[in-house]
Amino acid sequence: MKKYESLKKVELHCHLDGSLNLDKVSKWTRKNVGDVEKQLRLQKNGDMEAYKECLSYPKTLLQTKMRLKDAAEQLCKDLQNDYVVYAEIRVDPLAHTAKDLTLNEIVDSLLEGIKNTTLKARLILCMKRDREFEENKAIIDIAKKYLKKGVAAVDLTGDEVKYPTRSFKELFAYAKDSGVPFVVHAGETGTASDIDSAISFGASRIGHGVKAITSYDTMEALKRENIPLEICLSSNIATGLYEKYGDNPVQRLVDSGVSVVICTDNRTLANTTLTDEYNTLNRVFGFTINEFTNMNKLAIEHAFLSDKEKAELLKELE
Numbered sequence: 001m002k003k004y005e006s007l008k009k010v011e012l013h014c015h016l017d018g019s020l021n022l023d024k025v026s027k028w029t030r031k032n033v034g035d036v037e038k039q040l041r042l043q044k045n046g047d048m049e050a051y052k053e054c055l056s057y058p059k060t061l062l063q064t065k066m067r068l069k070d071a072a073e074q075l076c077k078d079l080q081n082d083y084v085v086y087a088e089i090r091v092d093p094l095a096h097t098a099k100d101l102t103l104n105e106i107v108d109s110l111l112e113g114i115k116n117t118t119l120k121a122r123l124i125l126c127m128k129r130d131r132e133f134e135e136n137k138a139i140i141d142i143a144k145k146y147l148k149k150g151v152a153a154v155d156l157t158g159d160e161v162k163y164p165t166r167s168f169k170e171l172f173a174y175a176k177d178s179g180v181p182f183v184v185h186a187g188e189t190g191t192a193s194d195i196d197s198a199i200s201f202g203a204s205r206i207g208h209g210v211k212a213i214t215s216y217d218t219m220e221a222l223k224r225e226n227i228p229l230e231i232c233l234s235s236n237i238a239t240g241l242y243e244k245y246g247d248n249p250v251q252r253l254v255d256s257g258v259s260v261v262i263c264t265d266n267r268t269l270a271n272t273t274l275t276d277e278y279n280t281l282n283r284v285f286g287f288t289i290n291e292f293t294n295m296n297k298l299a300i301e302h303a304f305l306s307d308k309e310k311a312e313l314l315k316e317l318e
C-alpha cells in the first residue's frame with residue numbers, strides 16, 4: 001500500500017472525461033488496455049495538441065446514457081479505492097450532446113451512476129469560455145434545476161488567454177441571480193487578474209489559481225474573502241505550466257496563508273490519484289499527514305454541502 005493511501009480524502013476538482021478507467025474503456029471499445037492508455041494518458045508533458053486529444057477522445061465515448069452512467073459509477077468506485085469519502089465531479093454537459101442526448105438526460109444518467117455507488121458525490125457542471133453566452137446560460141439553468149438534487153455548482157473552463165475571465169461578468173451575474181454557486185478555473189494559464197475577476201464575481205473557490213503567487217493583492221483578497229485554491233500539481237506538469245514539481249508555488253501559497261486544497265484535475269490523463277499527489281507533496285515539499293488532514297478538513301469546509309453534511313463528513317475523516 002502506498003503512503004497516505006488509507007488516509008480518508010476529499011476530492012473537489014476532478015473531471016470525468018480526463019479520469020476514465022482504462023479497463024472500462026478497454027471493455028467499451030474492445031481495444032487492449034495498452035492502446036486505450038495511449039489515447040487517454042498524456043505521453044509527453046507540455047504537448048498541448050496531445051493534451052487536447054486526450055480530452056476530446058473520451059467525449060466521443062460518452063454519448064449515450066449507459067456510457068455516462070457507467071463512467072460516473074466507475075469514477076466513484078475508483079475514487080473510493082483511493083479512500084475518497086466525498087467528491088465533486090466536473091462534467092461539461094454540452095460535450096455529450098453529439099448524439100442528441102438532452103441536458104436532462106445527461107445529468108440524470110450521471111447522477112444514476114453516482115447513486116449506484118456508496119460514494120457521497122456531487123456534480124459541478126462546466127461552462128466553456130469559447131461557447132456562446134446562451135449555451136453557457138443553459139448550463140446555469142440546468143444546474144439550477146438540479147441544485148440540491150445532485151448538482152452542486154457550475155464552473156468555467158477553457159483558454160484564459162484568449163477569453164479573459166473579466167469578460168464573463170454578465171454570465172456570473174446570471175448565475176448569482178439564479179442562486180447557482182460557482183467555481184472558476186482562473187490563474188492557471190491566465191494571470192492573477194483572472195483570479196481577481198473571479199473573486200469579484202463571487203466565486204466560491206478557484207480552480208488552480210497558482211498565478212496568485214505573482215500578486216500580493218490577489219493573495220490578500222483570497223485570504224480576506226476566504227476563498228481556497230484547488231491545486232492540482234500533476235496537472236500543472238502535464239500541461240507544461242511547470243517543468244518540475246518543485247517549481248509549483250503550492251508551498252509559498254500555503255506559507256503566505258492562502259487556503260489550499262489538493263485535487264487531481266484529470267486522474268487518467270495525468271496518471272495520478274490523490275494518494276500520488278500527497279506523496280509528491282511529501283517528497284518534494286515535505287508536507288506531512290497533519291497538513292493533508294487539515295487540507296481535507298478545509299475541503300469539507302468549502303464543499304458545496306449543508307452544515308449538517310459537513311459535520312457528518314468531518315466525523316468520518318477522524
Ligand SMILES: [Zn+2]
Nearest residue numbers: 015185207265
Ligand atoms: Zn480542471
